[in-house]
Amino acid sequence: MAHYYITTPIYYVNDAPHVGHAYCTVNADAMARWHRLLGDDTKFLTGTDEHGQKVADAALKNGVSPREWTDRTSRRFREAWDALDISYDDFIRTTEPRHYETVQKFLTAVYENGYIYKDVYQGLYCVSCEDYYTRESSDDGRCPIHGRVLSEMQEENWFFRLSAFAEPLERYYAEHPGFVTPETKRNEALSFIRGGLRDISITRTSISWGVPVPWDDQHVFYVWYDALINYLTAIGYGREDDRTGEWWPTSHHLVGKEILRFHCVWWPAMCMAAGLEPVSHVQVHGWLLVGGQKLSKTMAAEGAVKLTDIAPVTLTDEFGVDAIRYYLLRETSLGNDGDFSHEGITARYNTDLANNLGNLVARVSTIVASKCAGRGPAPEPTSELRVAAEAAVAGAREAWNRFAPQHALEATWGLIGATNAYLESTAPWKMEPGDALEAVMGNALEAIRLVSLLATPAIPRVCATIWSRIGLDGAPGDEVFDTAAQWGRYRAVHEIHKGEPLFPRIKVSDE
Ligand code: ME8
Numbered sequence: 001m002a003h004y005y006i007t008t009p010i011y012y013v014n015d016a017p018h019v020g021h022a023y024c025t026v027n028a029d030a031m032a033r034w035h036r037l038l039g040d041d042t043k044f045l046t047g048t049d050e051h052g053q054k055v056a057d058a059a060l061k062n063g064v065s066p067r068e069w070t071d072r073t074s075r076r077f078r079e080a081w082d083a084l085d086i087s088y089d090d091f092i093r094t095t096e097p098r099h100y101e102t103v104q105k106f107l108t109a110v111y112e113n114g115y116i117y118k119d120v121y122q123g124l125y126c127v128s129c130e131d132y133y134t135r136e137s138s139d140d141g142r143c144p145i146h147g148r149v150l151s152e153m154q155e156e157n158w159f160f161r162l163s164a165f166a167e168p169l170e171r172y173y174a175e176h177p178g179f180v181t182p183e184t185k186r187n188e189a190l191s192f193i194r195g196g197l198r199d200i201s202i203t204r205t206s207i208s209w210g211v212p213v214p215w216d217d218q219h220v221f222y223v224w225y226d227a228l229i230n231y232l233t234a235i236g237y238g239r240e241d242d243r244t245g246e247w248w249p250t251s252h253h254l255v256g257k258e259i260l261r262f263h264c265v266w267w268p269a270m271c272m273a274a275g276l277e278p279v280s281h282v283q284v285h286g287w288l289l290v291g292g293q294k295l296s297k298t299m300a301a302e303g304a305v306k307l308t309d310i311a312p313v314t315l316t317d318e319f320g321v322d323a324i325r326y327y328l329l330r331e332t333s334l335g336n337d338g339d340f341s342h343e344g345i346t347a348r349y350n351t352d353l354a355n356n357l358g359n360l361v362a363r364v365s366t367i368v369a370s371k372c373a374g375r376g377p378a379p380e381p382t383s384e385l386r387v388a389a390e391a392a393v394a395g396a397r398e399a400w401n402r403f404a405p406q407h408a409l410e411a412t413w414g415l416i417g418a419t420n421a422y423l424e425s426t427a428p429w430k431m432e433p434g435d436a437l438e439a440v441m442g443n444a445l446e447a448i449r450l451v452s453l454l455a456t457p458a459i460p461r462v463c464a465t466i467w468s469r470i471g472l473d474g475a476p477g478d479e480v481f482d483t484a485a486q487w488g489r490y491r492a493v494h495e496i497h498k499g500e501p502l503f504p505r506i507k508v509s510d511e
Helices: 019-038 053-061 066-083 097-112 162-175 183-194 223-227 257-273 297-301 312-319 321-330 342-371 384-401 405-426 435-455 460-469
Strands: 003-007 041-049 090-093 116-126 131-133 151-160 216-221 251-256 281-285 288-290
Touching: 003 019, 019 041, 019 066, 019 251, 019 281, 019 288, 019 312, 019 321, 019 405, 041 066, 053 066, 053 223, 066 090, 066 312, 097 116, 097 223, 097 257, 151 216, 151 257, 162 183, 162 257, 183 257, 216 223, 223 257, 251 257, 257 281, 312 321, 312 342, 321 342, 321 405, 321 460, 342 405, 342 435, 342 460, 384 405, 384 435, 405 435, 435 460
Parallel strands: 003 041, 003 251, 041 090, 251 281
Antiparallel strands: 116 131, 116 151
């Protein structure tokens, strides 16, 4: 059985989750669900990044210990993921003992291999990024991402010899053309490498909120340096339950573009330094923007948006979980930036979900109820709808396989459109009960079954509802794709349940 290991970044717990975090997590969730549907042995990891200055500062500001603060905020991420039907297999917190053990094992290997040494660090630092800047890479002493004045730092630190890896990294990129996708992001990573790699300071003495350095008890590791290793913690690296051989290196990290350098330059170099093959694939995604700017906690703090308005739980309460998941997966192609707005969600909801999908299911079940005694007939072995269905199955399969949920959904909605057009042209509402009508309705029901199967990684909840409305047992997510995706598996005698509208239209003020 094929293995599929997919991860999200682990999110900082300095504040509550917002829809930007949901964007990444929902995309990873859809991919995990797709691979489960293929029958792959799948592991989906997410979690929270709990060390570092930013989190320690947030705890202090809120008058609680870092431990209490991280417990509280990490829980909010899990609540958001529950509201969004996120099917993670493991949720990692970097404050867990298993993570300390793996980090220490991994970094001891790097140390023993001679890639860590002591020196004095002097330079600029942005607490929001938890990242260093030089005068040249800063925006005149300010952070180019957050706009805040950078702090001057001077400390005796342990350093990682990143400079030793320019050539091995170039070779790795050349030998693994699919390592970073999309191509534009691969080129960006390569230009970082070609621009010259400086050694990086990887420990701190100024704070104690971090993983202790095993060979020097005055130091804790720098937050990014421990965070990246979480991907190995979850598969037991260096511990008794080590399953690295099974899940590594064929794995997929989904990350936002602002953390490309950490994942596509530092992380593979760290793995090489520890004597481990780097991860096989990093998929980089773009940002959700509001008014052209990255939606962020900083933006919320400045009052440009209200954090509660962009909280995943608020959005699922307002629009429903399927609508939010659908919008996040459908609106923007992975890798590009996209605008986020309530108007955008409403438009997608009314058009794609209410008008196209919801109406199709309602229409078909109404006719079956009135003209087929509530029992779904079987599809025909050949029909024009079969041709459309097979094209949609092939298109969606190919798109899901290349990590392109937007295109998988486009292909699926193509089948919804074809089925609606088929009903328009055959007009079963004008037909008398009999074989011809039964054939049309059987074909339409089979198309609906296939739509539920193709869309289930994206919108599992409503697909399960549709599945049972057309009289099928279980849920589409329990199927094995290759068998279930064949035309003609819908059999007669299924009892159709009409039910409430799946997506009642949202009234828009000028309608
Ligand atoms: O960077 N649009 O955590 P973080 C799209 N702890 N995605 C967004 C987004 C937006 N507007 N805002 C956030 C960290 N994200 C580190 C990661 S991994 C070893 C350590 C998503 O809380 C996006 O996936 O700042 C981004 O990479 C991630 O949240 C950063 O979350």
